[in-house]
Amino acid sequence: MGSDNDVLTRNNVTVLGKGNKTLLLANGFGCDQNMWRFLLPYMKGDYKIVLFDYVGSGNSDVSQFQQNKYRTLDGYAEDIIDVCDELSLNNVNLVGHSVSSIIGLLAAIKKPEYFVKLVMVCPTPCFLNFPPEYFGGFDEADLHELLGLMDKNYIGWAEYLAPLVIGVNNSEALTSELSSSFCSTDPVIAKSFARATFFSDYREILSQVRHPTLIFQSDNDALAAKSVGDYMHNKIQNSAIEIIQAEGHCLHMTHPEKIAPLLIKYVNDE
Template sequence: MLLSNDVLVRNNVKLIGKGEKTLFLAHGFGCDQNMWRFLTPKLLSQFTLVLFDYVGSGGSDISQYNKKRYSELEGYAEDIIEIAEVLQLSNAIFVGHSVSSIIGAIAATEKPKLFSKLIMICPSPCFLNFPPEYLGGFEREDLLELLSLMDKNYIGWADYLAPLVIGNGNSTDLIGELTGSFCSTDPVIAKNFAEATFLSDYRYILKDIKQPSLIFQSKNDALAATTVGEFIHSQIKNSQLEVVLADGHCLHMTHPNKIVDLIIEYANNDHDT
């Protein structure tokens, strides 16, 4: 069992801001807590923010990486629960990007008192197609090919995926940053996380979410079509869907001004709980 301080070091946890309400910010695959920097200046004036890195990402303690634990999203959810318990959080508001939306949902259903609301930025519970009832966007063979590319040409894989994730017409600097972030992650760890992200199916968990949830969806997202956001909205009983006229899978980086005020409004609206 890790001691409390070890948990905070393991996940490079940082607390900023002094607001009464706490926002727990969880970055997506191949990223780190620095990706929230476009939202934090406005958020920290009103909230206490919890920033962290998943093990294997950013400034986390890579020596704590356990391939078996992190072969499923539940392992990452366990980290979130441990961080929240060490910080003695209750009724915090979880903000997750992409796969972290689902990791947060796992944590929130397992320990419902930790989080009072969920805010999901470009979420997907399943990237696979199961026609006709669900289209996650990808055939299994295509995803296996993409994962295979990680072994054969990791730099090529990063160069291919980053523009898809950031989206057409968005900053080439952000594409370069994301490529660099992918490339700075240990390839073995990245592939394990990628398999847990892209080959899993967590559609079943959505109906178990009791917390009010705000879902942000890009109008044009190569990784998650608007039908995915609509599906999540249909499954979470108390949810709100905001489709943003934007390209890409990283609204918090490419269109922070379009979503930050909605995040603040939703977090402060006590009628939603």
């Protein structure tokens, strides 16, 4: 590591508030820290909130992207650990959206002493179907087609994926914001992250989780069905699950008022 500010600049780190409990908010694929803004009004005053962008996302330093490092989710977990190191964080409540639930889990397994609780917003350990024992929601051919679309028609890919992620009946403004966020990411980096996200299988590590874990599951999520949330709840020994009456894969954006009180209660419970 170089100078003190390397990681803070590289990952575009933002620190808000001074509370004695720390919340580290980690974005999903194709998103940046701005996506957490809907949840923040519920958190003000009581917490130290740390926001960041993975290398290659948002306003991170894209020049720091290394294909080899970020080929798997472990590279992104290193970003989380680096941010914790740089800010000397411990007793962190790590709130991860979608793939960041698993990235956060990898970080917590590697450096358990940094974290106190994990919160997962619409998580999945694996998007692929392995019938009959596991249905992640997608056949391998579907995902190859999705990645192929990234090559052929990047804008079309973003416009196809964004409403699926937000939920077709939710705000069009949020859908177009997510689509723009996808499009603002360098296509080479986006495809690398997409491959690491959609083709990985982290079911095996769920049993290694030692931290108390809260799972938020949308009752209608095109990317992670309720059965996936139940699967994770069953595999993570010290876990709780909250099924939210909502559509879509981005509860922190579409239904912050539903998850915020439950999140705060979970973090505050000793």
